[in-house]
Amino acid sequence: MKIQKLKVKGFRSLKDITWSPGDLNVIIGPNGSGKSNLMRALELISHSAKGGLDEFIRREGGLDSILWDGTAKLVDINLTTFPHKLSFSKSSDFPRAKTLDYLLDYKLQFYDNAPEINYYCQELLSAHLRTKKKEKAKPIELIKESIGGSSVFNEFEGKLVDTIGGDFFETILSTLPSILPEYSQLFKYKKELINWRFYHYLRTEPDAPIRQPVITQYDPTIEPDGSNLISVLHTLYTGNRDFENSVDLAMRSAFGDDFDKLVFPPASDQKIQLRIRWKSLKREVSALDISDGTLRFLFLITILANPEPPSLVAIDEPETGLHPTMLSIIADFAVDASKRTQVIITTHSADFLDAFHSVTPTTTVTECVNGKTTLKILPKKKLKSWLKEYSLGEMFRMRQLEDM
């Protein structure tokens, strides 16, 4: 699945934006212009499929924090996707559907029945999918049946609202049962949304989860906090020759020929640890002693070299803590990853932008005007003609990208 278009209203600084990303995206813009908010909006979608949206919103600081200026009445997200590779192409549930729309409204409802406090608010959530060809967005019937007694129509909106969980509202998608064959395509859609991965700042201090030994298990996708890096590395490095070669190549490009191999000796309690073997050192270096930058580099390479990545991988400021020479390697891996998945990277690094010479990424510039984020995708033709004379990084340094 690939995002064709994303519309967001009322979410943090994204008062009203429309964005049509490409396969490989870089997002640039000043601090506070809304780059991370864009990623957060996508995370909200992913959580709406996973379930536990309430918890996610609580962690984000509550509805008050996420509604634009605290005054917006609802968060309205409309996601249009189309199939990437095989997913949905043989769909029987959506025979004519080229694209799928997913609408998500998250709003406050006010009641005047609490005399002491002016109002009592309740979070109300509705979500539904529609095919492009249908004129009106309409909840898919089979979902209504699946929820049986616990589904109701919101009188005002005419939309299907799921009330599973008593006081909490979960999306229809998150409560979709996996066992019924008629839901198989929808379930795939849901799984793809759940699998989207977002990587913000990575903790690498000595007791950070990323450095700790792990129980061995098959684990192909890295969690945002890196806690399963060793598990994922072990799964892919020992199980996939291409991945192993890619990581070895990246490590040698970054650290020279002294890099030998990653090894995974046993630790206590059936756990395994990560060590790096250098040709010049007798003793392998343990994950506890690997430098912060090396660990971040390994983390990024593991995300991007994944042979079967989630359908969306978003990385917030990958340059953090990395030497500029590493950035060109990360960029090469990002280009390669974008052949398998949609890649979104925010950055402030001209060195990183410089590294995209063979492929011109879809470049989005964010700006915050009067408390609202604006997004602008740079026109490819114009960008390409500039790129004949300058690199992307040079144009970034000259403030040319913002003004294009």
Ligand SMILES: Nc1ncnc2c1ncn2[C@@H]1O[C@H](COP(=O)(O)OP(=O)(O)O)[C@@H](O)[C@H]1O
């Ligand atoms: N509910 C909200 N309403 C309006 N603006 C918000 C809201 N929540 C956060 N912001 C603004 O979003 C900005 C942070 O955006 P962010 O995406 O983190 O920036 P960056 O581009 O640096 O990643 C801050 O300036 C903050 O004021």
Ligand SMILES: [Mg+2]
């Ligand atoms: Mg940010």
